[in-house]
Amino acid sequence: MNVLELDDVRLGVPDRGGDRAILRGVSLSVAPGEAIGLVGESGSGKSMTLRTVLRTEPWGARVTGRVMLEGEDVRRLGAADLRRVRADALAMISQDPRAALNPLLRVSGFLVEGLCDARGGSRQPAVRRARDLLSQVGIADVDRCMDSYPHELSGGMLQRVVIAAAVASSPRLLLADEPTTALDVSTQSEVMAILDDQRREHGMAMVFVTHDLELASAVCDRIAVLYAGEIVEIATPEQLHSSPRHPYTRLLLDSRPSLTTKAPMLPVIPGRPIAAYEVEDRCAFSGRCPWAAPQCVDGEVPLLHAAGRAVRCHRSDELAGELAHPTATEATP
Amino acid sequence: MSRFLTRRLGALAATLLVSSFLIYAAMYAAPGTPESFLVQGRTVSAEVLASIRAQYGLDDPFLLRYWHWLIGVLGGDLGESLTTRQDVASLLMSRIPTTLWLTTYAAVLIVVFGVAAGVAAGLRGGVFDTGVLLASSVGFAIPTFFAAVLLMSVFSVTLGWFPVFGSGSGLPDRMLHLTLPAVALAVPAAAVVARITRTAVVEERDAEHVSVALARGVPWRVVARRHIVRNAMLPVTTIVGVNIAALVAGAAVVEHAFTLDGVGALLINAVQQKDFAVVQAVALVLVAVFGLVNLVVDVLYAVIDPRVQLGGESA
Amino acid sequence: MSAETLALPTRRRRRGGDLANRLRPLGVIAVAVVMLLALAALLAPLIAPYDPTIGSVVQRYRAPGPEHLLGTDQSGRDLLSRLLYGARTSLMGAAVVVLLAGAGGTVLALVATWFGGRVDAFVGRVLDLLFAFPNLLLAILVVAVFGTGLAQATVALAVAYVPYTARVLRSVALRERRLAYVQAAELQGLSGVVVTTRHLLPNIAPQILTGAAINFGYAMIDLAALSYLGLGVQAPTADWGLMVSQGQDSLLQGHPQQSLLAGTCIVVAVAAFSVIGERLGGRRAGGRA
Numbered sequence: 001m002n003v004l005e006l007d008d009v010r011l012g013v014p015d016r017g018g019d020r021a022i023l024r025g026v027s028l029s030v031a032p033g034e035a036i037g038l039v040g041e042s043g044s045g046k047s048m049t050l051r052t053v054l055r056t057e058p059w060g061a062r063v064t065g066r067v068m069l070e071g072e073d074v075r076r077l078g079a080a081d082l083r084r085v086r087a088d089a090l091a092m093i094s095q096d097p098r099a100a101l102n103p104l105l106r107v108s109g110f111l112v113e114g115l116c117d118a119r120g121g122s123r124q125p126a127v128r129r130a131r132d133l134l135s136q137v138g139i140a141d142v143d144r145c146m147d148s149y150p151h152e153l154s155g156g157m158l159q160r161v162v163i164a165a166a167v168a169s170s171p172r173l174l175l176a177d178e179p180t181t182a183l184d185v186s187t188q189s190e191v192m193a194i195l196d197d198q199r200r201e202h203g204m205a206m207v208f209v210t211h212d213l214e215l216a217s218a219v220c221d222r223i224a225v226l227y228a229g230e231i232v233e234i235a236t237p238e239q240l241h242s243s244p245r246h247p248y249t250r251l252l253l254d255s256r257p258s259l260t261t262k263a264p265m266l267p268v269i270p271g272r273p274i275a276a277y278e279v280e281d282r283c284a285f286s287g288r289c290p291w292a293a294p295q296c297v298d299g300e301v302p303l304l305h306a307a308g309r310a311v312r313c314h315r316s317d318e319l320a321g322e323l324a325h326p327t328a329t330e331a332t333p
Numbered sequence: 334m335s336r337f338l339t340r341r342l343g344a345l346a347a348t349l350l351v352s353s354f355l356i357y358a359a360m361y362a363a364p365g366t367p368e369s370f371l372v373q374g375r376t377v378s379a380e381v382l383a384s385i386r387a388q389y390g391l392d393d394p395f396l397l398r399y400w401h402w403l404i405g406v407l408g409g410d411l412g413e414s415l416t417t418r419q420d421v422a423s424l425l426m427s428r429i430p431t432t433l434w435l436t437t438y439a440a441v442l443i444v445v446f447g448v449a450a451g452v453a454a455g456l457r458g459g460v461f462d463t464g465v466l467l468a469s470s471v472g473f474a475i476p477t478f479f480a481a482v483l484l485m486s487v488f489s490v491t492l493g494w495f496p497v498f499g500s501g502s503g504l505p506d507r508m509l510h511l512t513l514p515a516v517a518l519a520v521p522a523a524a525v526v527a528r529i530t531r532t533a534v535v536e537e538r539d540a541e542h543v544s545v546a547l548a549r550g551v552p553w554r555v556v557a558r559r560h561i562v563r564n565a566m567l568p569v570t571t572i573v574g575v576n577i578a579a580l581v582a583g584a585a586v587v588e589h590a591f592t593l594d595g596v597g598a599l600l601i602n603a604v605q606q607k608d609f610a611v612v613q614a615v616a617l618v619l620v621a622v623f624g625l626v627n628l629v630v631d632v633l634y635a636v637i638d639p640r641v642q643l644g645g646e647s648a
Numbered sequence: 649m650s651a652e653t654l655a656l657p658t659r660r661r662r663r664g665g666d667l668a669n670r671l672r673p674l675g676v677i678a679v680a681v682v683m684l685l686a687l688a689a690l691l692a693p694l695i696a697p698y699d700p701t702i703g704s705v706v707q708r709y710r711a712p713g714p715e716h717l718l719g720t721d722q723s724g725r726d727l728l729s730r731l732l733y734g735a736r737t738s739l740m741g742a743a744v745v746v747l748l749a750g751a752g753g754t755v756l757a758l759v760a761t762w763f764g765g766r767v768d769a770f771v772g773r774v775l776d777l778l779f780a781f782p783n784l785l786l787a788i789l790v791v792a793v794f795g796t797g798l799a800q801a802t803v804a805l806a807v808a809y810v811p812y813t814a815r816v817l818r819s820v821a822l823r824e825r826r827l828a829y830v831q832a833a834e835l836q837g838l839s840g841v842v843v844t845t846r847h848l849l850p851n852i853a854p855q856i857l858t859g860a861a862i863n864f865g866y867a868m869i870d871l872a873a874l875s876y877l878g879l880g881v882q883a884p885t886a887d888w889g890l891m892v893s894q895g896q897d898s899l900l901q902g903h904p905q906q907s908l909l910a911g912t913c914i915v916v917a918v919a920a921f922s923v924i925g926e927r928l929g930g931r932r933a934g935g936r937a
Contacts, residue, residue: 054548056544056547056548083550083552084550085550086547086548086549086550087549087550087551088550090548091549092545092548092549094541094545096541099540099541099542100541100542100545101542101545102542102546102559102560102564103542103564103639103640104563104564104637104638104639105559105560113546113549113551113555113559114549114550114551117551117552117555118549118550118551118552119550149639149640151639151640165549169549169550348776348777348780349780351777352777352780352781355777356789359789359792359793360792360793362793363792363793363794364794364795470674470919470922470923471915471919473865473918473919473922474865474869474914474915474916474918474919474922475911475915476869476872476873476876476889476911476914476915476918477873478872478873478876478889478892478893479872479892479907479911479914479915482892482895482896482899482907482908482911483908483911485896485899485900486899486904486907486908490899490900490902490904497900521869578782579782579783579784581782581785582782582783582784582785582788583782583784585784585788585877586784586873586876586877589876589877590876590896600785600788601788601877601878601879603792604788604791604792604879605796605878605879607792609792612789612792616785616789619782619785620780620781620782620785623780623781623782623785624780
């Protein structure tokens with residue numbers, strides 16, 4: 001059984017004269033222990049997808065579709081069951097650890113709270129476990145860290161604390177929302193390594209949200225590319241890099257700076273990213289796609305699964321060769 | 334902590350010194366001469382006037398008179414009332430209990446009702462929230478003296494539940510006498526506190542650490558207490574402190590309304606009778622108490638918020 | 649992330665919107681009330697049925713009726729006329745307080761901001777000293793020095809309000825002054841007066857306005873309180889605060905109209921101004937967010 005199964009999840013927030021769509025039918029499955037990356041631009045709906053799993057979507061938002069967590073539909077859980085699932089099966093690591101921790105609570109309070117108040121454990125073992133976890137995430141002075149308030153610790157330290165707290169309940173699924181974006185560049189890779197390490201050690205599945213395709217490729221088994229509130233392509237990192245099937249993925253790959261070659265100018269994707277609610281009855285990317293054909297603006301495009309990967313493009317087969325070509329920048333000696 | 338306290342107390346002492354000079358100078362500059370009060374409009378001979386002036390040191394230079402007054406104040410001698418010849422210090426001492434009881438009573442009402450209403454409105458929302466908002470809008474607009482008159486009209490005159498005037502003796506009787514005045518004094522402040530508390534709770538409720546705690550499966554009760562209400566108490570402490578400190582002067586109006594023999598009523602009477610000896614002494618005492626209350630609030634704030642460091646330059 | 653938060657009506661904003669919607673009619677009502685009161689004050693001599701200061705003992709404590717729409721007070725004076733005239737002193741007094749305090753606060757804030765350094769420090773010290781006095785005490789002391797009366801009480805309150813106004817405006821002006829366009833104007837060699845009046849002043853104007861609207865309510869209450877204490881407007885002039893005070897004895901004898909009517913006028917006026925102040929403040933905050 002999959003740890004997580006999203007089935008046609010749609011999310012809209014009420015707006016003048018109707019709902020404003022944010023997610024337009026996201027379907028995704030995560031196997032036990034698997035790490036899957038959600039990659040896309042700002043506003044493509046990656047974070048919102050996570051929030052539908054945690055049920056922390058914005059107030060008043062309307063969600064349809066099923067979110068199956070270990071066979072239970074999270075969207076239909078009552079308050080008590082939701083709390084149980086949140087405490088046991090799920091853990092979330094958010095972007096900014098400074099905002100995630102109560103500034104008036106010591107680190108020990110934060111860690112113990114997740115073990116005692118959320119899971120009904122008793123205090124003494126919880127404190128012992130909290131100290132264990134802190135040393136596991138590479139914190140040298142556990143005593144000092146336990147007694148510290150968030151403002152006394154660096155962002156990197158705080159994110160380690162958050163990782164320790166996430167791991168504490170041995171959840172089956174870890175939801176990570178750009179966990180290193182708010183950190184100093186120097187500590188990013190360190191924190192990422194700790195996260196990856198802990199995940200593997202505890203055998204947790206992970207949904208990893210990022211806009212950084214490279215980072216996702218390094219830590220994930222599969223990557224889902226989002227555009228305007230829907231998934232346009234799912235594949236392994238290797239497949240994505242060697243043979244992208246969706247034009248958007250291809251252009252995303254092109255617009256990365258390369259370390260090996262010096263580009264006179266980075267190619268950018270023409271046009272502006274459109275929001276989910278702006279999409280009309282056509283391929284969401286058609287307005288910016290250099291390969292757009294008349295059929296692309298005629299109705300919505302389904303996500304087609306084939307050979308372990310999925311793509312949402314009418315022309316993916318005929319363009320396969322062209323999209324797989326090395327890019328201009330990489331071809332330049 | 335002790336360094337902070339020493340520094341703040343030092344600053345307060347300096348402020349009081351400058352204030353005492355300002356107050357004294359203002360009273361000195363006020364039109365009308367003290368001896369005209371002493372003779373009470375009687376026609377007296379030049380010799381008598383001169384002897385009065387000599388007795389009260391009215392011919393001394395201003396700075397010297399201020400100096401004498403200041404030395405006296407530091408030694409606990411606040412001077413003598415120009416109208417009643419009473420010792421101002423003992424006059425004040427006899428008035429302090431009433432004001433102290435009244436303001437403490439009002440402060441408790443402000444904290445209990447203002448904060449409770451604000452927390453409940455912020456956490457529960459809905460009709461209750463709207464009700465608290467409207468009530469606080471109206472409550473804020475009710476001047477204390479009108480609240481006093483209203484309460485008197487309803488609970489003393491019509492229902493006869495509470496005495497109209499006086500401050501009573503003995504604790505139960507005192508509480509009975511001071512209930513309406515304390516409520517009148519507390520109404521506008523409690524309204525402001527309720528509104529600020531509500532805003533703080535709503536804002537805190539939307540904080541990311543709250544949704545993180547909930548997403549970790551921490552029960553709502555615990556989150557509400559530990560993450561929402563506790564954090565919301567930071568701004569609330571400030572606003573409660575400001576409002577309680579303001580009671581120091583606001584009590585005068587209510588004491589006047591209920592003819593309570595408090596310090597504020599003493600001040601008002603002294604101003605009306607131009608008894609500057611009493612005015613300057615009472616003013617100085619009120620400034621001192623005002624400063625102390627503010628200091629206590631700052632310390633309290635630092636105790637609640639670990640981010641505030643008392644040792645260095647506090648933000 | 650920013651695009652996402654912009655696109656989403658977040659919980660807070662949505663709740664704020666809800667609240668604003670719930671209270672929107674109140675804003676309209678508040679403006680209407682203020683206009684009505686201003687009209688009453690302006691037209692008092694034309695529409696008041698009687699002279700507010702003349703009555704006859706024979707007419708005292710008349711119940712509301714066709715002759716005296718709201719009845720009469722302990723001296724047989726027409727209450728409606730007194731309320732209408734009372735609007736003049738109450739509103740005018742508060743308006744003058746707000747104007748004086750606003751002007752004083754603005755000048756202090758701009759001077760402190762522009763000259764900075766020692767001048768700023770000195771202004772700060774003076775304000776700190778004034779902050780050591782409770783508002784009402786400061787006003788009472790000024791009255792003690794200059795004597796009782798509407799003019800004295802008005803000045804007294806203006807003095808008491810200056811520190812708050814100045815402190816708020818100073819922080820806003822300081823933030824504005826640090827912005828690039830003001831720095832640029834300064835570098836172009838424009839004189840301090842020109843930069844201050846042409847760039848700083850217009851940009852702190854919204855805060856001045858909001859502060860004025862909020863202060864107006866406080867000024868009405870404090871001014872009425874001073875009159876109630878016998879330190880402000882003196883009898884027989886009609887004033888709402890004084891009327892509450894004068895009506896207190898009658899109230900104890902079972903004639904509550906005067907105190908209740910005058911007090912209600914104060915409550916309604918203050919509530920209206922505070923709603924308007926909140927709106928102005930809210931809109932500004934919304935615009936800045």
